[in-house]
Amino acid sequence: MFEARREKIFVFGITIVLILFSIIALVPLLSVIATSFSSKSAVDMNLVTLWPKQFTLDSWGYIIDRPDLWKSFFLTLVTTLIGTALALLMTALLAYPLSKPEFRWGSVIMIGVVVAMIFKAPIVPYFLTVRAIGLYDNPLVLIIPHILNPFNLIIMRTFFKQFSKELEEAAFLEGCGYFRMLFQMVLPLSKAVLATLALFYGVVLWNQFQHPLFFLQNPDWFPLQIKIRQFITDDNVILAGVTSMIDQNYNERTLRAATVIFAIVPIIMVYPFLQKYFVKGAMIGSVKG
Amino acid sequence: MKAFANLRLKVYWPLYVMAIPGIAFLIVFKYIPLAGAVIAFKDYSVFKGILDSPWVGLKHFETLMQHPDFARVFGNTLMLGFLKLALVFPVPVLLALMINEIRKTALKKGIQTALYIPHFLSWVIVSGIVFDFFSLNGLFNIVLGWLGNEPLLAMQESGYFRPIYVLSSIWRDAGWGTVVYIAAISAIDPQLYESAMMDGASKFRQMRHITFPLLLPTVLVLFLLEIGNFLDLGFDQVYNLITPMTYSVGDILDTYVFRTGIQQAQYSFATAVGLFQSIIGLVMVYIFNRMSKKVSDGGLW
Numbered sequence: 045m046f047e048a049r050r051e052k053i054f055v056f057g058i059t060i061v062l063i064l065f066s067i068i069a070l071v072p073l074l075s076v077i078a079t080s081f082s083s084k085s086a087v088d089m090n091l092v093t094l095w096p097k098q099f100t101l102d103s104w105g106y107i108i109d110r111p112d113l114w115k116s117f118f119l120t121l122v123t124t125l126i127g128t129a130l131a132l133l134m135t136a137l138l139a140y141p142l143s144k145p146e147f148r149w150g151s152v153i154m155i156g157v158v159v160a161m162i163f164k165a166p167i168v169p170y171f172l173t174v175r176a177i178g179l180y181d182n183p184l185v186l187i188i189p190h191i192l193n194p195f196n197l198i199i200m201r202t203f204f205k206q207f208s209k210e211l212e213e214a215a216f217l218e219g220c221g222y223f224r225m226l227f228q229m230v231l232p233l234s235k236a237v238l239a240t241l242a243l244f245y246g247v248v249l250w251n252q253f254q255h256p257l258f259f260l261q262n263p264d265w266f267p268l269q270i271k272i273r274q275f276i277t278d279d280n281v282i283l284a285g286v287t288s289m290i291d292q293n294y295n296e297r298t299l300r301a302a303t304v305i306f307a308i309v310p311i312i313m314v315y316p317f318l319q320k321y322f323v324k325g326a327m328i329g330s331v332k333g
Numbered sequence: 334m335k336a337f338a339n340l341r342l343k344v345y346w347p348l349y350v351m352a353i354p355g356i357a358f359l360i361v362f363k364y365i366p367l368a369g370a371v372i373a374f375k376d377y378s379v380f381k382g383i384l385d386s387p388w389v390g391l392k393h394f395e396t397l398m399q400h401p402d403f404a405r406v407f408g409n410t411l412m413l414g415f416l417k418l419a420l421v422f423p424v425p426v427l428l429a430l431m432i433n434e435i436r437k438t439a440l441k442k443g444i445q446t447a448l449y450i451p452h453f454l455s456w457v458i459v460s461g462i463v464f465d466f467f468s469l470n471g472l473f474n475i476v477l478g479w480l481g482n483e484p485l486l487a488m489q490e491s492g493y494f495r496p497i498y499v500l501s502s503i504w505r506d507a508g509w510g511t512v513v514y515i516a517a518i519s520a521i522d523p524q525l526y527e528s529a530m531m532d533g534a535s536k537f538r539q540m541r542h543i544t545f546p547l548l549l550p551t552v553l554v555l556f557l558l559e560i561g562n563f564l565d566l567g568f569d570q571v572y573n574l575i576t577p578m579t580y581s582v583g584d585i586l587d588t589y590v591f592r593t594g595i596q597q598a599q600y601s602f603a604t605a606v607g608l609f610q611s612i613i614g615l616v617m618v619y620i621f622n623r624m625s626k627k628v629s630d631g632g633l634w
Contacts, residue, residue, distance in 0.1 A: 090475045149349070153356065166373070166590075222348055308458060
């Protein structure tokens with residue numbers, strides 16, 4: 045009896061600690077959300093903690109009315125969607141042959157992939173190479189460098205290796221070639237790994253900061269993260285168009301809070317749909333890779 | 334034999350065609366830049382190109398060693414790298430051990446979701462959240478006020494940069510880091526726990542004597558990989574969290590390479606800095622791999 049009670053206390057204690065950690069993980073987010081919906085005066089009087097005070101949509105109204113923010117938003121949305129689709133295609137096209145024992149170059153290429161994953165080139169020769177192929181100040185730099193990731197490639201290859209040989213051999217005897225096999229049999233059965241990798245690639249594309257910072261000069265092509273960074277760090281950018289602050293219900297801080305949440309919303313919206321897949325997918329990769 | 338080769342080609346050619354785009358990508362975006370690292374030993378000029386630029390041996394490495402900036406930047410990088418290994422790396426291991434003890438599926442899912450979410454936010458966003466948290470009227474200063482303290486602008490104090498770096502790393506990535514460990518734990522043979530329970534071992538003793546030792550090889554492998562990236566602190570994170578007032582402690586090799594290499598176009602010099610960084614990483618992995626082989630059988634190779 046005594047033992048069982050001690051067990052319960054042990055598990056209960058751990059549960060409490062973990063719930064506390066979960067709350068800590070969410071508190072900074074909640075605080076920013078609360079700030080974005082609160083009035084300037086409530087924020088200035090230190091009233092806002094985790095819940096909006098003097099609720100107002102004025103900060104959001106101002107942010108939603110910024111055409112430059114929407115421009116970056118749609119640019120990033122388009123590059124993320126195209127980039128993710130291209131990345132899945134590129135990854136599948138290399139992962140499939142690599143999962144086939146009859147593919148003679150397989151083991152050599154696999155070593156090449158692992159070497160590419162472990163040895164990172166110094167950033168300057170990387171910069172010079174990408175510039176040399178014409179991606180400097182070119183919006184394609186938001187897509188092309190991200191369409192193949194060695195780690196994701198290994199995850200997909202591991203997944204493809206589990207397919208039963210018999211099924212493919214049967215299809216093969218009926219005259220089904222490798223391309224049809226990949227696109228009509230293997231990929232439709234790989235939704236779990238495709239969803240996982242779509243999330244991984246999509247998040248990298250959506251969140252990218254270093255590539256646009258290094259390669260893009262023309263403000264027309266600034267993606268969302270660069271724009272958000274300007275909004276957060278530069279009062280002149282976030283307040284562009286505000287004539288007088290006195291009769292406004294917002295200030296720099298509430299506007300910044302709204303900007304930050306604005307950029308998170310799409311991620312939070314996609315997350316629940318993909319969550320059930322990605323943990324499994326990440327496990328495939330981590331156990332084998 | 335030739336007929337056989339022809340047959341092979343006839344059947345297998347699609348596999349080779351499929352592989353071409355991916356191989357081309359790896360060559361252009363991974364291997365050419367790797368080979369391009371030779372400009373660390375040359376005086377690279379844009380007009381002459383990589384091949385025709387003159388060799389200068391270790392000149393750039395010598396400059397770098399004598400540069401007062403470099404010593405400061407290297408020191409900052411070592412310090413943050415050490416803090417990250419000592420304080421950030423163990424957190425996911427402990428979290429995974431704890432999450433494993435929770436049996437209620439819904440609760441477990443909820444906790445994992447809450448802990449995973451920050452990982453999907455960019456460092457621009459995380460820094461926006463951190464700056465808001467530590468601002469004059471932010472949550473941090475409101476709580477300080479409740480405790481009767483004067484407001485403190487932590488983002489502008491050099492003494493707070495390192496704690497903020499460590500805490501923001503934990504906040505964003507510790508939850509996600511548990512995924513690998515939870516996968517490794519789920520691969521442990523349930524019979525071990527069953528027989529331990531027969532012998533009357535408590536949950537805590539099962540954790541200490543079964544789960545933890547069987548998790549150690551995974552921890553070791555990840556530790557070695559982490560050591561290899563010891564000086565790789567994450568450009569996005571530091572670049573977005575740094576302020577002019579915290580430059581003295583926050584300027585690291587990554588930001589230094591960006592400034593000298595990309596912004597000031599000292600290509601060869603910045604490549605030497607980058608190469609130096611990679612070599613230190615390799616040496617560290619080598620040393621720790623040998624050490625781990627001595628203490629246990631595990632290791633990367």
